[in-house]
Amino acid sequence: MALKSWLSIAADCHFSLANIPFGIISTRTRPTPRPAIAIGDYALDLDQFSTHNGFAALSVIQPHQHVFSDTTLNAFAGLGRPMHTAVRKYLQSVFLETTPFPDILKDNTSVQEACLIPLKDVKNHVPMQIGDYTDFYAGLNHAFTVGELFRGASNALQPNYKHLPVGYHGRASSIVVSGTPVRRPLGQILEDPTAEIKKPILSACRKLDIELELGAFICKNNNMGEPIPIDEAPDYIFGVVLLNDWSARDIQAWEYVPLGPFTAKNFASSISPWVVLSDTLEPYRTSGLDNDVEVLDYLKEKSKNNVYDIKLEVELRTSSGATTTISRTSGRNLLFSFNQMLTHHSITGCPMRIGDMLGSGTISGTEASERGSLLEQNRNSKTVIKLEGGEQRVFLEDGDEVTIRGVCIGEDGLRVGFGECKGNIIPAVSI
Amino acid sequence: MALKSWLSIAADCHFSLANIPFGIISTRTRPTPRPAIAIGDYALDLDQFSTHNGFAALSVIQPHQHVFSDTTLNAFAGLGRPMHTAVRKYLQSVFLETTPFPDILKDNTSVQEACLIPLKDVKNHVPMQIGDYTDFYAGLNHAFTVGELFRGASNALQPNYKHLPVGYHGRASSIVVSGTPVRRPLGQILEDPTAEIKKPILSACRKLDIELELGAFICKNNNMGEPIPIDEAPDYIFGVVLLNDWSARDIQAWEYVPLGPFTAKNFASSISPWVVLSDTLEPYRTSGLDNDVEVLDYLKEKSKNNVYDIKLEVELRTSSGATTTISRTSGRNLLFSFNQMLTHHSITGCPMRIGDMLGSGTISGTEASERGSLLEQNRNSKTVIKLEGGEQRVFLEDGDEVTIRGVCIGEDGLRVGFGECKGNIIPAVSI
Ligand SMILES: [Ca+2]
Ligand SMILES: [Ca+2]
Ligand SMILES: [Mg+2]
Ligand SMILES: [Mg+2]
Ligand code: NI
Numbered sequence: 093m094a095l096k097s098w099l100s101i102a103a104d105c106h107f108s109l110a111n112i113p114f115g116i117i118s119t120r121t122r123p124t125p126r127p128a129i130a131i132g133d134y135a136l137d138l139d140q141f142s143t144h145n146g147f148a149a150l151s152v153i154q155p156h157q158h159v160f161s162d163t164t165l166n167a168f169a170g171l172g173r174p175m176h177t178a179v180r181k182y183l184q185s186v187f188l189e190t191t192p193f194p195d196i197l198k199d200n201t202s203v204q205e206a207c208l209i210p211l212k213d214v215k216n217h218v219p220m221q222i223g224d225y226t227d228f229y230a231g232l233n234h235a236f237t238v239g240e241l242f243r244g245a246s247n248a249l250q251p252n253y254k255h256l257p258v259g260y261h262g263r264a265s266s267i268v269v270s271g272t273p274v275r276r277p278l279g280q281i282l283e284d285p286t287a288e289i290k291k292p293i294l295s296a297c298r299k300l301d302i303e304l305e306l307g308a309f310i311c312k313n314n315n316m317g318e319p320i321p322i323d324e325a326p327d328y329i330f331g332v333v334l335l336n337d338w339s340a341r342d343i344q345a346w347e348y349v350p351l352g353p354f355t356a357k358n359f360a361s362s363i364s365p366w367v368v369l370s371d372t373l374e375p376y377r378t379s380g381l382d383n384d385v386e387v388l389d390y391l392k393e394k395s396k397n398n399v400y401d402i403k404l405e406v407e408l409r410t411s412s413g414a415t416t417t418i419s420r421t422s423g424r425n426l427l428f429s430f431n432q433m434l435t436h437h438s439i440t441g442c443p444m445r446i447g448d449m450l451g452s453g454t455i456s457g458t459e460a461s462e463r464g465s466l467l468e469q470n471r472n473s474k475t476v477i478k479l480e481g482g483e484q485r486v487f488l489e490d491g492d493e494v495t496i497r498g499v500c501i502g503e504d505g506l507r508v509g510f511g512e513c514k515g516n517i518i519p520a521v522s523i
Numbered sequence: 524m525a526l527k528s529w530l531s532i533a534a535d536c537h538f539s540l541a542n543i544p545f546g547i548i549s550t551r552t553r554p555t556p557r558p559a560i561a562i563g564d565y566a567l568d569l570d571q572f573s574t575h576n577g578f579a580a581l582s583v584i585q586p587h588q589h590v591f592s593d594t595t596l597n598a599f600a601g602l603g604r605p606m607h608t609a610v611r612k613y614l615q616s617v618f619l620e621t622t623p624f625p626d627i628l629k630d631n632t633s634v635q636e637a638c639l640i641p642l643k644d645v646k647n648h649v650p651m652q653i654g655d656y657t658d659f660y661a662g663l664n665h666a667f668t669v670g671e672l673f674r675g676a677s678n679a680l681q682p683n684y685k686h687l688p689v690g691y692h693g694r695a696s697s698i699v700v701s702g703t704p705v706r707r708p709l710g711q712i713l714e715d716p717t718a719e720i721k722k723p724i725l726s727a728c729r730k731l732d733i734e735l736e737l738g739a740f741i742c743k744n745n746n747m748g749e750p751i752p753i754d755e756a757p758d759y760i761f762g763v764v765l766l767n768d769w770s771a772r773d774i775q776a777w778e779y780v781p782l783g784p785f786t787a788k789n790f791a792s793s794i795s796p797w798v799v800l801s802d803t804l805e806p807y808r809t810s811g812l813d814n815d816v817e818v819l820d821y822l823k824e825k826s827k828n829n830v831y832d833i834k835l836e837v838e839l840r841t842s843s844g845a846t847t848t849i850s851r852t853s854g855r856n857l858l859f860s861f862n863q864m865l866t867h868h869s870i871t872g873c874p875m876r877i878g879d880m881l882g883s884g885t886i887s888g889t890e891a892s893e894r895g896s897l898l899e900q901n902r903n904s905k906t907v908i909k910l911e912g913g914e915q916r917v918f919l920e921d922g923d924e925v926t927i928r929g930v931c932i933g934e935d936g937l938r939v940g941f942g943e944c945k946g947n948i949i950p951a952v953s954i
Contacts, residue, residue, distance in 0.1 A: 441706050441709070
């Protein structure tokens with residue numbers, strides 16, 4: 093049964109009492125970024141809440157309240173999952189209709205005034221200081237469809253694909269928060285990729301695409317040289333956000349052999365601002381895609397339910413205002429879990445650091461309406477994507493706005509949502 | 524003519540008065556890392572030097588002396604190249620035999636005692652906080668030899684190779700300073716890569732290799748969305764270090780198609796501790812390798828002298844103590860300059876950040892004795908590398924120590940050196 097709060101929270105609100113996602117906010121009157129949670133239509137400013145003795149009834153956090161004055165969530169994340177559990181449960185109890193601590197907030201209008209800020213008045217920031225970002229490729233349906241387009245069905249997947257979570261190091265400096273405009277990149281492209289002599293031009297990207305992904309943040313350091321065992325991997329995963337891994341397909345096609353995507357991916361990656369904690373997602377665990385290959389022991393998890401049933405959708409709004417949901421799929425469309433990605437990442441002894449982000453890879457279902465990139469939807473430019481109101485697209489045009497949404501819906505209709513990951517395309521700089 | 528110092532500096536010392544490289548040190552009695560320069564057999568502790576009014580005769584630095592209390596060089600680097608020039612010249616003048624400021628240090632034994640620390644008593648640290656690390660592949664001879672080994676001479680280089688500096692995002696968290704032991708990584712490898720059914724095993728790496736590279740540190744941020752013009756690129760390059768990009772060839776072979784090297788490179792990358800400033804390297808500019816392709820305008824530099832004539836060598840010392848110089852080559856063996864790498868990296872608008880590091884790619888000459896990786900020297904395991912004293916190697920064994928050295932030698936025999944980049948191989952963790 094849904095927990096009821098004294099705060100008015102709409103039934104379809106992503107930020108229900110069951111959620112309590114963490115982010116970094118600032119306001120016009122107080123521009124210093126600081127931690128907050130989202131609840132209903134409000135942010136609870138945790139720096140102010142802490143200052144106003146909001147944590148008076150949670151003794152374990154008291155020696156650590158400085159983490160709520162930081163400009164990122166790294167220090168809070170670094171307190172470890174048991175502390176995340178304690179803080180989330182405490183905040184839920186504070187907002188509960190029948191809260192045991194009414195003096196903290198429910199009956200305390202001056203603390204409410206100091207700490208509860210309407211979300212519409214809040215500016216969001218990238219919630220973590222991200223040391224390294226690694227993007228995986230665990231969306232089997234995406235990998236298969238793209239492989240099929242370029243190499244045919246029988247060679248669609250590389251021999252390694254089902255044995256290990258394929259991934260590559262990404263660019264941390266260009267991770268931006270939802271709402272940040274994305275400039276169309278310049279780069280080297282081939283006007284005629286079939287010509288015998290390959291002669292690139294410098295051009296604005298002509299095949300600008302999205303990738304619907306999930307991102308996971310790391311909350312624990314391992315020692316360099318020491319792999320993270322798969323059974324310990326959950327201790328390292330702070331929580332999950334929505335991720336749009338913008339991709340320049342034409343730049344990628346020319347540059348990526350043999351060392352992988354580089355400038356095709358380094359201009360922007362957008363994430364949703366509120367980190368939904370691993371704890372919160374526990375009830376929505378489910379099994380991922382079947383792997384018909386037996387993975388090596390170090391990648392074997394005890395539970396088959398290692399991914400999340402998150403309902404995902406991608407909306408495209410053109411500059412005319414026409415809005416089309418171009419994809420609906422689920423977070424279960426993954427061959428490997430974040431636990432497996434993390435364990436594989438560190439099998440060499442690679443040091444993982446608090447704040448690092450792992451991208452899942454593009455999440456697509458098997459149907460046309462479930463594809464998480466335009467490349468799949470347009471069959472590598474062979475077809476057009478029809479939009480509401482008669483417009484059509486192959487790839488993104490200037491002025492387009494893409495919004496990813498994600499929400500878990502429990503048996504009782506209870507929502508645990510991620511909010512939005514939004515970005516609009518602004519024109520390339522002139523050459 | 525060589526500048527003469529009142530401090531005794533050996534003629535073959537890397538850290539001559541003409542050099543003045545910057546690093547981060549700590550000592551047993553004072554474990555907090557802080558900036559220093561290397562000169563002769565000493566480090567000059569810049570935090571102490573600043574505290575003892577060492578910068579009294581350099582007014583431009585005075586409002587910024589806080590940078591010498593930081594634990595990385597990022598803040599100093601961020602002051603910009605004109606300030607690096609001023610500080611280096613000032614420190615040279617302080618150490619000059621005929622210094623105009625004898626009271627600062629030359630005739631001031633108490634300041635000498637407080638600030639000059641024998642290098643043997645100093646612990647070095649990674650000098651910059653590295654947000655992102657990108658490794659390029661601009662060593663044409665390396666790329667050609669490796670390509671030839673795997674695909675034959677006519678397909679050795681990919682069509683894109685001469686048009687753009689091929690690169691990939693690397694792992695920043697595992698960059699370590701010279702002297703840090705390197706643990707042999709575990710990973711997935713194929714015991715029989717030619718078998719029709721590819722079935723990997725988990726194993727300690729059996730083909731552990733080095734890559735002789737140079738690293739360049741960034742000292743200026745560009746705005747996201749704004750490419751760095753090639754003529755402005757020099758303003759962004761703080762200085763250069765030696766880089767050993769340790770590589771697990773067997774892990775790489777299995778994992779790298781289609782998204783590039785990942786775990787094969789993420790376990791460790793070693794750098795020399797002292798950053799030789801861009802200014803210092805100016806006299807050693809020379810032309811790189813000829814490009815028989817005309818690059819696009821955005822990559823064209825005014826000067827052909829866009830790389831550095833750094834004499835590089837790789838020494839291998841086995842656990843028996845036998846020491847062999849296995850490679851001697853030059854920093855001019857590059858097809859693209861750091862300026863070109865940076866401009867290409869940011870052509871999409873990718874935000875470059877102070878502290879980011881660019882790797883050059885493996886530097887090899889055309890002769891067998893000039894190859895910067897074991898893969899090239901053993902012709903992909905076809906031959907053995909003969910060492911002094913009768914031992915031989917294909918790839919690295921546990922207990923091996925690899926040392927890279929680099930030095931520029933001027934017409935007058937004057938040395939500007941990088942010191943050493945050293946790492947020894949310790950056994951893999953047990954599976
Ligand atoms: Ca991706
Ligand atoms: Ca390399
Ligand atoms: Mg990083
Ligand atoms: Mg980074
Ligand atoms: Ni300053």
